[in-house]
Amino acid sequence: MASQRYKLTLAYRGTHYHGWQRQSFTDNYTGPKPPAGHGIPTIQEIVSRAIEYTTRHPIRLVGSSRTDSGVHAKGQLAHFDTTITQIPPDDFRRAINNALPDDIIIRKVQPVDDSFDVITCAQSKRYQYAIWTETDRPVFFPDLAWHRWKPLDVASMREAARRLVGEHDFASFSRPHHKREHTIRTVRSCAISQRGPLLVIGVEGNGFLWNMVRIIAGTLVEVGSGRFEPADIDAMLAARDRRAAGMTAPPQGLYLQWIQTFEPE
Amino acid sequence: MASQRYKLTLAYRGTHYHGWQRQSFTDNYTGPKPPAGHGIPTIQEIVSRAIEYTTRHPIRLVGSSRTDSGVHAKGQLAHFDTTITQIPPDDFRRAINNALPDDIIIRKVQPVDDSFDVITCAQSKRYQYAIWTETDRPVFFPDLAWHRWKPLDVASMREAARRLVGEHDFASFSRPHHKREHTIRTVRSCAISQRGPLLVIGVEGNGFLWNMVRIIAGTLVEVGSGRFEPADIDAMLAARDRRAAGMTAPPQGLYLQWIQTFEPE
Numbered sequence: 001m002a003s004q005r006y007k008l009t010l011a012y013r014g015t016h017y018h019g020w021q022r023q024s025f026t027d028n029y030t031g032p033k034p035p036a037g038h039g040i041p042t043i044q045e046i047v048s049r050a051i052e053y054t055t056r057h058p059i060r061l062v063g064s065s066r067t068d069s070g071v072h073a074k075g076q077l078a079h080f081d082t083t084i085t086q087i088p089p090d091d092f093r094r095a096i097n098n099a100l101p102d103d104i105i106i107r108k109v110q111p112v113d114d115s116f117d118v119i120t121c122a123q124s125k126r127y128q129y130a131i132w133t134e135t136d137r138p139v140f141f142p143d144l145a146w147h148r149w150k151p152l153d154v155a156s157m158r159e160a161a162r163r164l165v166g167e168h169d170f171a172s173f174s175r176p177h178h179k180r181e182h183t184i185r186t187v188r189s190c191a192i193s194q195r196g197p198l199l200v201i202g203v204e205g206n207g208f209l210w211n212m213v214r215i216i217a218g219t220l221v222e223v224g225s226g227r228f229e230p231a232d233i234d235a236m237l238a239a240r241d242r243r244a245a246g247m248t249a250p251p252q253g254l255y256l257q258w259i260q261t262f263e264p265e
Numbered sequence: 266m267a268s269q270r271y272k273l274t275l276a277y278r279g280t281h282y283h284g285w286q287r288q289s290f291t292d293n294y295t296g297p298k299p300p301a302g303h304g305i306p307t308i309q310e311i312v313s314r315a316i317e318y319t320t321r322h323p324i325r326l327v328g329s330s331r332t333d334s335g336v337h338a339k340g341q342l343a344h345f346d347t348t349i350t351q352i353p354p355d356d357f358r359r360a361i362n363n364a365l366p367d368d369i370i371i372r373k374v375q376p377v378d379d380s381f382d383v384i385t386c387a388q389s390k391r392y393q394y395a396i397w398t399e400t401d402r403p404v405f406f407p408d409l410a411w412h413r414w415k416p417l418d419v420a421s422m423r424e425a426a427r428r429l430v431g432e433h434d435f436a437s438f439s440r441p442h443h444k445r446e447h448t449i450r451t452v453r454s455c456a457i458s459q460r461g462p463l464l465v466i467g468v469e470g471n472g473f474l475w476n477m478v479r480i481i482a483g484t485l486v487e488v489g490s491g492r493f494e495p496a497d498i499d500a501m502l503a504a505r506d507r508r509a510a511g512m513t514a515p516p517q518g519l520y521l522q523w524i525q526t527f528e529p530e
Binding site for chain 2: 011012013072102103104105107136137139140141142144
């Protein structure tokens, strides 16, 4: 039977989901029990179900980044194969969106070659980390930014951010785990923009380790509050030890902004 | 015992509350049963409890506007009396805020004269109504704006808005109920601002009838979509009949922006 691969670009508010990755029901999960055959609410689970509701056959949805619980995405990528080949992509997009909840949306559906893979074809990614610096907490969006009410020295934070740019071993800026080959990554840019009480740290690179952007954000905030000097970043990188860097910032400030891929010939 | 009256300025995201007004447990309410002696979750209920946690004696909290379920406030006013008279207002504010959930905050606490009353001293109020006009739904704030994905003729909406300004009988723009003396109100301004896909209708007046801003917003949107002409507004006002005006816009787009009061001598 003819099969077609589709690339999806999607956005979601991670607040009410247990991250991207599909998970079966476990004792750690305290929410309502999902229906038989379904896992706990994750983005992959909910989007898979919405696609299957449209295709009427099981699919396997592959995501480019495994965003953690509470983390948001403006431009996550995913792909899947289906026997549905005749539908115009934008009609397909609308059909899936109609089966999705309010806080997840497919921005784009594109037919791609079977050799295209959102994991292996990812070339660069960009994350944003949002910090709300007003004394009063962000009443309208407590789940969309990290609230830091003590004054931050943004000039120091910017100097520290510059020291992270380049090819480095980011072992100190990662939660340790054993499935990766190495911890060397290239950060192409790391910069801070400010609009009123909102600080946004933008980090772009060829790939990211687990919790890397959240540890970068937490460390930069600790530079801003005076716990570290900007120059300490060099020693942190050299240490290759998680304990050398600063705190891990909470998930609600983190947004996967976009992922660039190359298209295989 | 000495008593002091305090005026509160507060902001809240109405999403998770059954409006301002305290309500006892009823059969209509489907949420979790509140503890004995407490009502269902309303802003007045939650703020009263937070104040009483601080004052250690029962208080009666009077709000200036009874916002409906799902409606937000940037500057609601309230007052209450307490025997706590020695505490600096900002310390009092911080103590109450520490006892409030993430989506409610006291912006200001001011000691006022006993004759000050947030209802009778209210001189003018301003509301905002937020409409998200992008085709894609607002994934990050589904509960903070009304999503209208069909194109709106903003110029027609502006012309219609101008016809609402002035002293009129707004009976057609109100949900009927019998506790009010009359339905004549003065709208001081009604204007529409646009920033990207976000339309905001701002309405300022000396007082508002029940659902008045939501019916104004719903009617202006129906002018924008071509169901009504701007000139139809005059006939709607003249009819003094709810059925003459347009639809009631949903609660999630509505914000009570501010209330101006005069201070009694």
